[in-house]
Amino acid sequence: MEGFGQSVLHYVGGASSGIERALHDIFAAILEHQPQGMLVAEAEGCIGGYVIAIPSMPYLWWHVISRGHLWQWAKRWLQGDYGIELGAVLSLAQNKAGFALSQIRLARHTNKARGHTAQILSIAVHPSYRGQGIGHALLHKALGYLATTSAAFVKLEVRPDNLPARRLYEDLGFIAVSRTCDSQGPWIVMLKSLRGGPLT
Numbered sequence: 001m002e003g004f005g006q007s008v009l010h011y012v013g014g015a016s017s018g019i020e021r022a023l024h025d026i027f028a029a030i031l032e033h034q035p036q037g038m039l040v041a042e043a044e045g046c047i048g049g050y051v052i053a054i055p056s057m058p059y060l061w062w063h064v065i066s067r068g069h070l071w072q073w074a075k076r077w078l079q080g081d082y083g084i085e086l087g088a089v090l091s092l093a094q095n096k097a098g099f100a101l102s103q104i105r106l107a108r109h110t111n112k113a114r115g116h117t118a119q120i121l122s123i124a125v126h127p128s129y130r131g132q133g134i135g136h137a138l139l140h141k142a143l144g145y146l147a148t149t150s151a152a153f154v155k156l157e158v159r160p161d162n163l164p165a166r167r168l169y170e171d172l173g174f175i176a177v178s179r180t181c182d183s184q185g186p187w188i189v190m191l192k193s194l195r196g197g198p199l200t
């Protein structure tokens with residue numbers, strides 16, 4: 001929450017009650033499925049930053065559904081534990097659907113025969129530790145992990161005005177291939193080959 005500030009609170013209309021619990025539940029489910037893809041950087045004994053790298057989003061969704069996490073989240077949301085209004089949930093679902101469509105459109109940039117596309121789901125460095133190479137180190141390590149999986153490409157989305165993040169991704173070889181948008185504005189979709197060589 002400290003890493004993303006307002007963009008997290010967007011879904012709860014500025015109030016943070018319950019959002020920690022929602023994030024905890026989501027991160028715990030991802031950790032259960034993909035412990036090797038969740039990396040934390042320690043700085044002075046604290047969490048300086050983290051990255052979440054997912055080799056296959058369909059497998060993550062399968063895990064979330066088959067292990068009952070989705071129903072658990074729905075139950076907690078209905079009980080009011082997360083403090084998120086219906087409108088925000090619908091907007092979140094619409095955003096996720098937009099990302100899924102952008103994934104389908106990406107097919108023209110990736111050669112399916114070479115393998116599927118992994119995802120950098122999230123990366124953030126604590127504001128106190130930014131600009132010291134932690135983001136670069138985390139992403140580099142995450143890409144190293146993804147290269148050991150069967151994924152051939154890796155994708156991420158970044159806001160056009162997020163210059164530090166764009167610079168980081170470009171440094172590590174990501175290329176802007178398309179655009180999508182959600183309720184908070186546009187996203188640039190960036191792609192990188194994990195096996196070297198061109199994207200297609």
Ligand SMILES: CC(C)(COP(=O)(O)OP(=O)(O)OC[C@H]1O[C@@H](n2cnc3c(N)ncnc32)[C@H](O)[C@@H]1OP(=O)(O)O)[C@@H](O)C(=O)NCCC(=O)NCCS
Binds near residue numbers: 165171
């Ligand atoms: C993006 C983010 C993870 C980068 O982490 P970081 O530890 O500060 O990054 P690094 O120190 O490794 O720097 C990476 C590159 O970004 C550049 N950079 C860092 N801060 C910058 C700034 N304020 N403006 C422009 N570029 C910047 C650095 O110059 C570096 O490029 P270089 O190696 O070519 O000099 C961090 O800014 C962050 O947590 N932002 C908020 C969360 C976020 O936006 N996540 C990405 C969502 S897509």
